Amino acid sequence: MKYAYYPGCSLSSTGIEYDMSTREIAKVLGIELWEIPEWNCCGASSAHLTDHLLALALPARNLAIAEEAGLDVAIPCAACYARSKATEVAVNESEEMKKTIQEVIERKYEGKSKARSLLEIIGENVQRDSIKERVHFLLSELKPACYYGCLLVRPTRTAFDDPEDPQSMDQLLRVFGAETVDWSHKTECCGASHETSAKPEIGLTIMQKIFAAAQNAGANCLVTACPLCMNNLDMRQNEVEKHFNTKYNLPVFYFTELVGLALGIEPAKLGLNKHFVDAMPLVQQVLNRKGGEQA
Amino acid sequence: MKRVGVFVCHCGTNIAGTVDCAKVAEAAKDFPNVEYSVDYKYMCSEPGQEMIKQAIQEHKLDRIVVASCSPRMHEPTFRNCVEKAGLNPYYVEMANIREHCSWVHPNEKERATEKAIDLVKMAVAKAVKNQPLQKTTIPVTDRALVIGGGIAGIQAALDLANAGHVVDIVEREPSIGGKMAQLDKTFPTLDCSACILTPKMVDAAGHPNINLLTYSEVEKVDGFVGNFDVTIRQRARSVKMDVCTGCGICMEKCPVKVDSEFELGLAKRRAIYTPFPQAIPNKPVIDREHCTYFIKGKCGICSKVCPAGAIDYTQQDELITRRYGAIIVATGFTLFDHSVYGEYGYGKYPDVITGLQFERLINASGPTMGKLKRPSDHKEPKNIVIITCVGSRDETKGKSYCSRTCCMYSAKHASLIRDKIKDSKVYIFYMDMRTPGKGYEEFYDRSREVYGTQYIRGRVSKIYPQNDKLIVRGEDTLLSQPVEVEADLVILATAMVAQPDADKLAQKIGIGYDKDNFYTEAHPKLAPVETHTQGVYLAGACQGPKDIPDSVAQASAAAAKACALLSKPEILTEPIVSEVDEKTCAGCGTCVLICPYKAIDLKTLTERIAGKTVERKVATVNEGLCQGCGACTVACRSGSIYLKHYTDEQILAEVNALCL
Numbered sequence: 020m021k022y023a024y025y026p027g028c029s030l031s032s033t034g035i036e037y038d039m040s041t042r043e044i045a046k047v048l049g050i051e052l053w054e055i056p057e058w059n060c061c062g063a064s065s066a067h068l069t070d071h072l073l074a075l076a077l078p079a080r081n082l083a084i085a086e087e088a089g090l091d092v093a094i095p096c097a098a099c100y101a102r103s104k105a106t107e108v109a110v111n112e113s114e115e116m117k118k119t120i121q122e123v124i125e126r127k128y129e130g131k132s133k134a135r136s137l138l139e140i141i142g143e144n145v146q147r148d149s150i151k152e153r154v155h156f157l158l159s160e161l162k163p164a165c166y167y168g169c170l171l172v173r174p175t176r177t178a179f180d181d182p183e184d185p186q187s188m189d190q191l192l193r194v195f196g197a198e199t200v201d202w203s204h205k206t207e208c209c210g211a212s213h214e215t216s217a218k219p220e221i222g223l224t225i226m227q228k229i230f231a232a233a234q235n236a237g238a239n240c241l242v243t244a245c246p247l248c249m250n251n252l253d254m255r256q257n258e259v260e261k262h263f264n265t266k267y268n269l270p271v272f273y274f275t276e277l278v279g280l281a282l283g284i285e286p287a288k289l290g291l292n293k294h295f296v297d298a299m300p301l302v303q304q305v306l307n308r309k310g311g312e313q314a
Numbered sequence: 315m316k317r318v319g320v321f322v323c324h325c326g327t328n329i330a331g332t333v334d335c336a337k338v339a340e341a342a343k344d345f346p347n348v349e350y351s352v353d354y355k356y357m358c359s360e361p362g363q364e365m366i367k368q369a370i371q372e373h374k375l376d377r378i379v380v381a382s383c384s385p386r387m388h389e390p391t392f393r394n395c396v397e398k399a400g401l402n403p404y405y406v407e408m409a410n411i412r413e414h415c416s417w418v419h420p421n422e423k424e425r426a427t428e429k430a431i432d433l434v435k436m437a438v439a440k441a442v443k444n445q446p447l448q449k450t451t452i453p454v455t456d457r458a459l460v461i462g463g464g465i466a467g468i469q470a471a472l473d474l475a476n477a478g479h480v481v482d483i484v485e486r487e488p489s490i491g492g493k494m495a496q497l498d499k500t501f502p503t504l505d506c507s508a509c510i511l512t513p514k515m516v517d518a519a520g521h522p523n524i525n526l527l528t529y530s531e532v533e534k535v536d537g538f539v540g541n542f543d544v545t546i547r548q549r550a551r552s553v554k555m556d557v558c559t560g561c562g563i564c565m566e567k568c569p570v571k572v573d574s575e576f577e578l579g580l581a582k583r584r585a586i587y588t589p590f591p592q593a594i595p596n597k598p599v600i601d602r603e604h605c606t607y608f609i610k611g612k613c614g615i616c617s618k619v620c621p622a623g624a625i626d627y628t629q630q631d632e633l634i635t636r637r638y639g640a641i642i643v644a645t646g647f648t649l650f651d652h653s654v655y656g657e658y659g660y661g662k663y664p665d666v667i668t669g670l671q672f673e674r675l676i677n678a679s680g681p682t683m684g685k686l687k688r689p690s691d692h693k694e695p696k697n698i699v700i701i702t703c704v705g706s707r708d709e710t711k712g713k714s715y716c717s718r719t720c721c722m723y724s725a726k727h728a729s730l731i732r733d734k735i736k737d738s739k740v741y742i743f744y745m746d747m748r749t750p751g752k753g754y755e756e757f758y759d760r761s762r763e764v765y766g767t768q769y770i771r772g773r774v775s776k777i778y779p780q781n782d783k784l785i786v787r788g789e790d791t792l793l794s795q796p797v798e799v800e801a802d803l804v805i806l807a808t809a810m811v812a813q814p815d816a817d818k819l820a821q822k823i824g825i826g827y828d829k830d831n832f833y834t835e836a837h838p839k840l841a842p843v844e845t846h847t848q849g850v851y852l853a854g855a856c857q858g859p860k861d862i863p864d865s866v867a868q869a870s871a872a873a874a875k876a877c878a879l880l881s882k883p884e885i886l887t888e889p890i891v892s893e894v895d896e897k898t899c900a901g902c903g904t905c906v907l908i909c910p911y912k913a914i915d916l917k918t919l920t921e922r923i924a925g926k927t928v929e930r931k932v933a934t935v936n937e938g939l940c941q942g943c944g945a946c947t948v949a950c951r952s953g954s955i956y957l958k959h960y961t962d963e964q965i966l967a968e969v970n971a972l973c974l
Contacts, residue, residue, distance in 0.1 A: 183655075183656020184656050203780075232778070235780065
């Protein structure tokens with residue numbers, strides 16, 4: 020399996036663990052990732068608040084390069100994915116828009132190269148493979164609350180999973196023995212935009228509800244597929260705890276990190292040591308179950 | 315030589331405001347065969363009709379063209395008028411210069427006038443070709459079939475029976491009563507549903523002119539107005555109706571418990587059961603799917619305990635075929651399945667219930683004896699949220715229409731809750747409040763002002779459990795603020811939708827249904843209880859969401875229509891039907907397939923050709939069934955079937971008048 024890979028800006032900065040773990044598990048799973056040469060910004064937030072055409076044209080250039088190579092695009096970041104998907108749909112639905120976009124980017128994009136979420140792709144490959152033989156560590160110590168966030172499975176029309184109660188991440192992690200919890204806040208807003216805007220206290224309240232819901236459901240960690248959600252939930256968890264005078268201590272993982280861990284990849288190579296909420300004690304629990312308890 | 319009179323109507327300013335009627339009448343004088351032409355303010359009025367009659371006498375007219383409104387409006391009027399003047403009524407031809415002209419071209423007076431002249435020219439050409447047609451009569455069987463034994467069906471049956479006609483009610487459940495039997499109280503007067511329904515059920519059961527066929531379904535409908543041959547499947551009850559005394563001991567002793575359909579899963583019933591204690595007939599049926607005797611061949615307890623010896627495991631379904639003059643369809647509705655809504659929990663949360671489930675929970679004869687307890691832990695709820703428009707007014711996941719009853723029954727639910735639990739608080743999330751009925755707005759006011767219901771204008775985006783509460787999050791669009799309510803119980807006002815097999819029944823009977831599978835009336839305003847199939851009428855929510863007052867009113871209306879049909883020994887049939895030219899018909903059967911009214915069959919024709927006896931198939935039209943739609947004439951490849959009054963010759967005369 021070969022995909023064009025669009026890491027986006029977060030994955031070389033705040034979300035570097037997502038990039039590291041993605042590349043590592045792709046190797047093990049036999050997924051070839053070809054990074055789109057000279058990719059540009061997907062335009063998330065800033066472009067679609069500014070200009071509709073600009074918002075569609077920015078991802079179109081990346082998609083066009085992938086289309087020239089005859090590949091679909093694997094996109095880890097939920098925001099990049101949402102923006103790229105919007106372009107793909109717009110081009111397929113309107114000949115006129117397709118023409119306009121092609122003029123703007125001075126390239127051909129026919130809507131054939133598909134924007135695909137990395138979660139969807141990994142999910143497919145893991146289901147299909149005889150993956151059990153490759154599992155080094157069962158994730159049975161983990162009770163993750165899978166957190167999909169606001170963009171990954173919306174809007175309904177283009178969603179690859181149920182927009183109210185998505186299951187794809189849960190199913191993927193259960194293959195590796197994780198006991199994902201059924202909980203209420205899977206697709207809530209993480210509050211990231213409020214954090215960066217003038218009203219951070221709104222964001223803190225939103226996050227507090229997510230942490231509380233996960234904890235009430237019996238989760239011992241959160242798992243995400245979005246660098247912005249990670250940023251918020253991991254980096255600001257301490258701030259939320261202080262503000263509400265409580266303790267959650269919920270490590271936050273990218274799903275790719277947990278898949279990597281189960282596949283026996285060294286934690287440091289996955290970036291697991293880079294988290295704000297210390298993930299290593301939980302990681303160590305997983306690693307301690309090796310030997311007789313391998314899958 | 316035909317002598318045509320042209321009568322151009324102003325329809326007040328409806329036509330004359332756009333079309334120059336005098337000019338049209340003047341132009342008509344030059345058309346071939348036109349002997350007389352005149353315009354007048356209201357042609358349909360008494361003086362207008364007099365004018366036509368006089369002109370027929372004075373000018374010896376034998377064809378009449380009226381240029382006015384749609385023939386659906388006044389063609390019968392003018393046919394009657396010329397008949398009184400001694401002409402065949404089908405000598406009238408109408409040119410529709412209102413709906414087809416003045417109303418659609420209000421800003422183009424000159425061109426509209428030209429178009430009106432053309433329309434008249436065409437009508438004149440056709441009128442000349444019109445043939446005299448005679449109505450024929452068919453006999454009427456004085457017996458009606460009512461399909462569905464809910465409040466609409468019961469009301470229609472009672473009205474017909476009281477007028478002296480024999481009526482059969484076919485009901486597929488073991489008892490009549492329908493959805494109304496499940497309700498607690500009814501808006502806007504809060505009278506108890508059972509108290510007003512059960513007497514009617516008893517009346518229907520005891521009426522000498524009414525036969526109840528419960529646990530039965532319509533299998534097949536043949537025939538036509540006045541003479542429908544209907545096959546009814548009476549399912550095996552496994553209980554002899556004539557022997558059973560309804561003592562109920564079998565139901566007490568039966569060891570099998572299954573979810574009760576009547577209690578909507580909130581209570582159990584036995585495998586031998588009546589749906590509810592006031593059931594009519596109050597004699598049980600055995601649910602063979604769950605009965606141990608039918609599954610394993612063992613048990614037989616009911617048979618052992620029955621003092622009357624009424625249990626009969628060997629009973630078979632019975633097929634009854636009867637002839638009916640009229641059919642009233644009153645099959646009702648079902649409720650929208652809210653499990654498609656993820657935001658309301660996909661039907662997973664036990665304390666998110668439907669309005670109908672609430673009716674059972676607050677009902678004195680319900681599973682909690684009328685004490686409101688929530689399903690999960692049987693605690694009395696204090697904070698209750700009601701969400702309206704669940705499945706209605708939602709084109710994405712539900713239905714586009716307004717379900718009409720939910721605003722009112724939600725206001726009722728709020729009032730009933732506060733009546734029973736004084737320290738409770740009820741919140742209603744709504745989109746718009748719709749209370750257009752007598753006493754309805756006042757009822758809604760009372761729910762706010764007397765019962766203190768808090769109405770929140772906005773939609774709910776999510777319900778999720780927190781500890782033993784449900785958090786209901788939504789938006790108050792009047793305050794532009796998100797709101798969260800901690801609820802003990804959430805009631806979803808789910809939309810009324812058509813029965814799941816409504817389309818199949820419609821196909822059996824040969825009536826139309828809309829995109830939502832509700833049955834289509836013949837005209838939304840002027841024929842609201844008739845269907846396009848003569849002799850078949852509609853009552854209640856099978857035609858669209860309806861509350862009890864509307865269902866009852868419509869049932870009586872349908873009964874009146876059926877009475878009018880059944881009270882005569884025979885009826886006149888419309889002579890505008892298809893006719894087959896047997897000489898050229900090849901018997902291919904395309905018309906048989908295409909006819910929406912099942913009016914065409916193939917018959918065998920025996921002929922002697924060159925001394926030999928030859929048999930061949932030809933199409934034949936049942937004039938009782940044919941509705942004159944003309945679909946067959948278009949489908950026929952050899953042009954051997956034609957519609958009287960709309961023959962090729964007549965239509966081409968119009969085309970030629972316009973184009974040549």
